[in-house]
Amino acid sequence: MALKITPHTLSGGVKVPPSKSLAHRAIICAALARGKSVITNIEYSKDIQATIGAMKSLGTMIFEHEDYLEIDGTTTFMKNQCEINCFESGSTLRFMVPIALICENNLHFIGEGRLGKRPLQVYYDIFEKQGISYLYRENVLDLYVRGRMHGGEFAIPGDVSSQFFSGLLFALPLMDEDSRIVVTSPMQSKGYIDLTLQMLEKFGIQIENHDYQEFIIRGGQQYCPCDYHVEADFSQAAFFLVAGALHNQVDLQDLNIDSYQGDKVVIDLLQQMGCQFGRTVSGDRMICNHLKAIHIDGSQCPDIIPIMALACALSSGTSYINNIGRLRIKECDRLSATVEVINQLGGQAREMEDAMEIYGVKKLQGGHVSSYHDHRMAMMEAIASTVCSRPVIIDDEQCVEKSYPRFWNDFQQLGGVIDECELGE
Numbered sequence: 001m002a003l004k005i006t007p008h009t010l011s012g013g014v015k016v017p018p019s020k021s022l023a024h025r026a027i028i029c030a031a032l033a034r035g036k037s038v039i040t041n042i043e044y045s046k047d048i049q050a051t052i053g054a055m056k057s058l059g060t061m062i063f064e065h066e067d068y069l070e071i072d073g074t075t076t077f078m079k080n081q082c083e084i085n086c087f088e089s090g091s092t093l094r095f096m097v098p099i100a101l102i103c104e105n106n107l108h109f110i111g112e113g114r115l116g117k118r119p120l121q122v123y124y125d126i127f128e129k130q131g132i133s134y135l136y137r138e139n140v141l142d143l144y145v146r147g148r149m150h151g152g153e154f155a156i157p158g159d160v161s162s163q164f165f166s167g168l169l170f171a172l173p174l175m176d177e178d179s180r181i182v183v184t185s186p187m188q189s190k191g192y193i194d195l196t197l198q199m200l201e202k203f204g205i206q207i208e209n210h211d212y213q214e215f216i217i218r219g220g221q222q223y224c225p226c227d228y229h230v231e232a233d234f235s236q237a238a239f240f241l242v243a244g245a246l247h248n249q250v251d252l253q254d255l256n257i258d259s260y261q262g263d264k265v266v267i268d269l270l271q272q273m274g275c276q277f278g279r280t281v282s283g284d285r286m287i288c289n290h291l292k293a294i295h296i297d298g299s300q301c302p303d304i305i306p307i308m309a310l311a312c313a314l315s316s317g318t319s320y321i322n323n324i325g326r327l328r329i330k331e332c333d334r335l336s337a338t339v340e341v342i343n344q345l346g347g348q349a350r351e352m353e354d355a356m357e358i359y360g361v362k363k364l365q366g367g368h369v370s371s372y373h374d375h376r377m378a379m380m381e382a383i384a385s386t387v388c389s390r391p392v393i394i395d396d397e398q399c400v401e402k403s404y405p406r407f408w409n410d411f412q413q414l415g416g417v418i419d420e421c422e423l424g425e
């Protein structure tokens with residue numbers, strides 16, 4: 001089965017889902033604190049379920065309510081032999097590996113989809129150095145680890161994934177030794193490190209950040225329980241903000257304009273392209289008369305690149321997005337997939353090793369595209385349908401459950417016209 005989206009302008013209000021990145025972090029910090037924390041505004045996407053399940057596997061008590069969690073970390077680490085299912089969540093995997101090794105443990109990490117193909121070498125290098133035994137299969141996530149990690153000196157490249165840094169920053173404060181992490185190549189996705197440091201501070205952990213070149217972590221610290229409300233997700237808001245830039249009338253509810261989320265940059269980027277961003281009683285709205293081409297440095301905001309590329313595809317002039325080689329190691333090769341989708345829908349884009357060039361057109365046509373089993377590709381394709389002259393057909397549309405399970409409901413509420421269809425229709 002596939003989904004047929006008949007072109008239709010979107011209009012109305014949408015409640016932006018809670019930030020996936022902040023929810024992962026709040027759950028982890030609460031689970032590492034001795035005592036009870038309440039985390040409100042939770043939506044059970046597959047990735048968030050993975051992190052909840054992972055912490056439960058380590059022994060944390062987590063009580064799931066409709067839209068909030070009660071977490072008590074008093075029993076965390078009481079289990080020292082466990083299986084951790086990360087589903088397809090890179091964040092869960094890269095955060096949990098060092099956390100699960102804070103105490104002597106016998107671990108089996110499993111997962112789905114492309115997760116086993118995404119890089120983990122940074123941790124294998126640490127295992128080698130620290131004598132931690134591990135065994136894995138190539139290309140699928142099936143990793144056995146036995147041992148305990150110690151604090152000390154770490155040298156980690158900054159341009160593979162910031163998630164390795166976040167993982168270590170969560171775990172090292174609980175180890176006996178003091179630690180220092182040296183960043184050996186320019187730090188990308190810095191905004192996500194900021195989210196980690198901010199959350200750690202809320203839960204009582206102190207870390208020194210020397211301009212993303214070195215982090216100093218005192219050992220023997222303690223997480224304090226804390227109640228936390230998860231704010232709306234700018235990476236998801238980006239889809240509806242771009243929809244606005246493409247002449248849809250969408251009001252976004254609950255955005256925190258003072259947020260530290262790096263993907264908030266979507267507002268600046270669309271403004272540079274000629275859009276106006278305004279707040280009304282019914283929410284925040286992006287409007288645009290004439291969309292101009294832009295140059296984007298994608299190194300700090302990888303998740304909004306597919307949807308920003310769509311905005312570029314419908315702007316006047318040639319846009320260029322560089323420093324995006326890391327898009328190739330996400331849920332799919334997002335660099336290649338984004339270029340392919342734009343071209344298949346009737347736009348014009350060219351793929352380079354670390355960049356893409358997009359030649360703006362006035363309208364897209366439509367057609368059959370793959371979701372590449374990637375939530376951000378499927379959501380970008382849905383927004384693209386609003387500026388197509390013919391239907392867009394997407395396969396495997398349920399992949400949005402990874403981050404935004406109610407996406408298709410929200411899309412329909414806004415007037416999106418979707419029907420199930422047989423492939424080839």
Ligand SMILES: O=C(O)C1=C[C@@H](OP(=O)(O)O)[C@@H](O)[C@H](O)C1
Pocket residue numbers: 020021022091160161162163166188189192302303326
């Ligand atoms: O820490 C996080 O919450 C994330 C970090 C980013 O990964 P990279 O640091 O690998 O770019 C981002 O792409 C991912 O969706 C979420």
Ligand SMILES: C=C(OP(=O)(O)O)C(=O)O
Pocket residue numbers: 047088089090091092303330331376403
């Ligand atoms: C890349 C993503 O998440 P993760 O790395 O956690 O799988 C994403 O949500 O786009």
